[in-house]
Amino acid sequence: MRQSYTYVANLMSDFPTRFREAVGAGAALVQAPGTSDSVHAFARSVAAGLSDEPKWLHYRFLYDAEGSRLFEEITRQPEYYPTRTEAKILAKHAGEIKDVTGQVTLVELGSGYSVKTEYLLSAYSRDEEPVRYVPVDVSDSALRAASRSIAETFSDVEFTGINGTYRSAFPVLRQLSPQVLIFLGSSIGNFNDAEATSFWRSVADHLPAGNFFLLGVDLVKDVDVLEAAYNDAAGVTARFTKNYFARINGELGAALDLSQIEHSATWNPVLERMEIYARFHADQQLYVEPLDQTFDISAGERILIEVSRKYRLPKLQREFTAFGFDLRRVFTDEKKWYALLLLERIDDTLLRASYPSPTR
Ligand SMILES: C[S@@+](CC[C@H](N)C(=O)[O-])C[C@H]1O[C@@H](n2cnc3c(N)ncnc32)[C@H](O)[C@@H]1O
CATH class of the missing domain: 3.40.50.150 (Vaccinia Virus protein VP39)
Structure with a gap:
C-alpha cells in the first residue's frame, strides 16, 4: 500500500469523514x-495550572519531540x-x-x-x-x-x-x-x-x-520499587521533568533558570499514586508571552506535573x-x-x- 505523509489539515468539525477520506487516500x-x-493551547494550559493552588502543569505537554525521546530512554532504565x-x-x-x-x-x-x-x-x-x-x-x-x-x-x-x-x-x-x-x-x-x-x-x-x-x-x-522506578539512578526521569520547563522557555518565551528546578517523585499512600513534582530552589518568575501573564513561583514550592496511579x-x-x-x-x-x-x-x-x- 502506498503511503505518504499527507497532512489532512482539517479545521472543520467533520473529522470522521475526513479521516475516512485520508484512509482511502493512503x-x-x-x-x-x-x-x-499549538502554542496557545500550551500557554492556556500552563496559565490554568499556575493560577491554581497548589500549582500543577498538565502531563500531556511533557511529550514534545525531546520529551518523547526521553520517555523512550526512561523505558530502558533498569529501575x-x-x-x-x-x-x-x-x-x-x-x-x-x-x-x-x-x-x-x-x-x-x-x-x-x-x-x-x-x-x-x-x-x-x-x-x-x-x-x-x-x-x-x-x-x-x-x-x-x-x-x-x-x-x-x-x-x-x-x-x-x-x-x-x-x-x-x-x-x-x-x-x-x-x-x-x-x-x-x-x-x-x-x-x-x-x-x-x-x-x-x-x-x-x-x-x-x-x-x-x-x-x-x-x-x-x-514503595521502594515504585519510587526507584521514577527516580532512576541515571537521572533520565529528572531530565524528562526538566524538559517541561525547557519547553516552556522555548515555546512560551519564559526565562526560567533550569538549574534551580529539581525533579522529585514520591508515593502517595492515601491516593495510591506516584506523584511527580518539580521543586523550585529559588524564587522565579514564569512569563507566558502569548498571554502576557507572569506567575510567581516561590523557593521551596512544588509543582505537580504528573501522577501515575497504581491499581488493585x-x-x-x-x-x-x-x-x-x-x-x-x-x-x-x-x-x-x-x-x-x-x-x-x-x-x-x-x-x-x-x-x-x-x-x-
Ligand atoms: C507514558 S507514554 C506511553 C507510550 C507507550 N504507549 C508505551 O506504553 O510505552 C504516553 C504517550 O501518550 C501520549 N499522550 C499523552 N497524553 C496524551 C493525550 N491526551 N492524547 C494523546 N496522546 C497523549 C504521549 O505523547 C506519549 O507518547
Missing part, C-alpha cells in the same frame, strides 16, 4: 482538528520495570489475544513509538493477513518514528496515525469497528479521578458492542463493569506487578443512563 498521518499542541514487564506479557500472550478478538483493526491511544505494539502486530499479521493499525498520539515525532519502524518490519500493516488527543480519536472509533482499542503503559494512571471517569464514559459511548479494549495497568506494589484489580473491575465492559482475559507477570486486561464492550443500551458521572 495517508500515513492525519492531523485531528483543533487538537494539535523502570513497567515497560519490560508489559512487553513480556505481550510477547507471551499476543497470539491468545488475537484468538479471542479475531482479525480486527488495532487502534492505539497514546502509542508513542509503538515498540511493544509490534508483538501484537506480529500476531495480527501472521499468515500474511493485512492488518490496519491506527495509533493516536499528540507527539508527531513519535508517530513518524513508529511509522518508519513499522514499515521496515511489516509489509502487511496498513498504518494511519492520528496526530491528536485521545478525545479527538473517539469520533472515528465507530468506523474502525471491529477493533481492539489498545491503551498500554498504564497511561490510564495519568488521569485524576474526574478525568478517569470521563475517559471511561467516552470509551463506553464510542466503542460499539462486541469491540474489545486492551488495557495495561501497573499494580500497587512495594477488584476496584478497577468495579469501575469498568459500571461502564459496560466484560473482562475476557487477564494476564499478569510472575510477581503480579503488572496486568494486561482484555475487555469486551457489551450491549448495555438500557444501562447507559446509570453510568457514573465525574465528581468535578
Whole structure:
C-alpha cells in the first residue's frame, strides 16, 4: 500500500469523514482538528495550572519531540520495570489475544513509538493477513518514528496515525469497528479521578458492542520499587521533568533558570499514586508571552506535573463493569506487578443512563 505523509489539515468539525477520506487516500498521518499542541493551547494550559493552588502543569505537554525521546530512554532504565514487564506479557500472550478478538483493526491511544505494539502486530499479521493499525498520539515525532519502524518490519500493516488527543480519536472509533482499542503503559494512571471517569464514559459511548479494549495497568506494589522506578539512578526521569520547563522557555518565551528546578517523585499512600513534582530552589518568575501573564513561583514550592496511579484489580473491575465492559482475559507477570486486561464492550443500551458521572 502506498503511503505518504499527507497532512489532512482539517479545521472543520467533520473529522470522521475526513479521516475516512485520508484512509482511502493512503495517508500515513492525519492531523485531528483543533487538537494539535499549538502554542496557545500550551500557554492556556500552563496559565490554568499556575493560577491554581497548589500549582500543577498538565502531563500531556511533557511529550514534545525531546520529551518523547526521553520517555523512550526512561523505558530502558533498569529501575523502570513497567515497560519490560508489559512487553513480556505481550510477547507471551499476543497470539491468545488475537484468538479471542479475531482479525480486527488495532487502534492505539497514546502509542508513542509503538515498540511493544509490534508483538501484537506480529500476531495480527501472521499468515500474511493485512492488518490496519491506527495509533493516536499528540507527539508527531513519535508517530513518524513508529511509522518508519513499522514499515521496515511489516509489509502487511496498513498504518494511519492520528496526530491528536485521545478525545479527538473517539469520533472515528465507530468506523474502525471491529477493533481492539489498545491503551498500554498504564497511561490510564495519568488521569485524576474526574478525568478517569470521563475517559471511561467516552470509551463506553464510542466503542460499539462486541469491540474489545486492551488495557495495561501497573499494580500497587512495594514503595521502594515504585519510587526507584521514577527516580532512576541515571537521572533520565529528572531530565524528562526538566524538559517541561525547557519547553516552556522555548515555546512560551519564559526565562526560567533550569538549574534551580529539581525533579522529585514520591508515593502517595492515601491516593495510591506516584506523584511527580518539580521543586523550585529559588524564587522565579514564569512569563507566558502569548498571554502576557507572569506567575510567581516561590523557593521551596512544588509543582505537580504528573501522577501515575497504581491499581488493585477488584476496584478497577468495579469501575469498568459500571461502564459496560466484560473482562475476557487477564494476564499478569510472575510477581503480579503488572496486568494486561482484555475487555469486551457489551450491549448495555438500557444501562447507559446509570453510568457514573465525574465528581468535578
Ligand atoms: C507514558 S507514554 C506511553 C507510550 C507507550 N504507549 C508505551 O506504553 O510505552 C504516553 C504517550 O501518550 C501520549 N499522550 C499523552 N497524553 C496524551 C493525550 N491526551 N492524547 C494523546 N496522546 C497523549 C504521549 O505523547 C506519549 O507518547
